[in-house]
Amino acid sequence: MRYALLAILLAALLFGGEWTYRSFLRPVDPPTPEMVALGEHLKAAGLLARFYPVRHGFRHSQVSAHGAYELTSFPLPISVSACPTEEAAEAHRQAIERSPNLLNPTRKGRLVIWFPMWGDDTSEMMVKVSNAVASFGPR
Template sequence: MMRIVVILIALIALVCSGEWVYRSFIRPIDPMPPEIVALADHFDRNGIQVSPYAIRHGFRHSEVEAVAAFKVAELPIPFVVFVCPDKRSAAAQLDALRRDGETRAGQNGRMVLELGLWAEDAQDRALKIIELFNAFDGSQGS
């Protein structure tokens, strides 16, 4: 009986680790949704030249549909925007970031912005990016 329990636990662990490996390393990178392209245009029109690119993420699609990094020429590290399936999942993603100590994050519709560590050293730029992100009309990309 103990042998069966151990085998079942091992099988469950194998299935769970297989899903994680697939989501983290094997699944293709999700294409950038129209909202990301529209957001990049919004930043460019308002004085912050960005180069967005899709990045691999390990989230389930019920939590996050796509993730894009935005490289800004003067900044050492890109900032990240998560595109969630709906506003509720975006709020949950923002709450998770804040629980992890990320105070430079924001939500606009179904998108969540995470600035990262560089924001402490470039506060003026961080505030401008947050301001533009909050002012973005997400319906432009739909």
């Protein structure tokens, strides 16, 4: 009984340690070349966007880097995740699609782009951004 309790406690400690590291202690991942290229593409499409990296709690087998583009003259960001493989990107897109407040997840190669907390009153800007993203080809 004592060993079973010790094993459960050790497993909880390991899981909690990994979660704490991924959520709070791991350094923020730098943007991937695809993320930089998407930012340049948005600028070329007339959308002035500034990229900023965001800490994520995913394993690197799921998401390599995460960030957002802040549009000038618009209050809501565009979120983007870079995944290590296209299969991981599709799984990430499907997970985002199930969330009601994360709109229009789109996968372009290994990138997954979506609109967090955007609503009905933002449809005009969402169409502009979606058209720009649709014309983006990952390098």
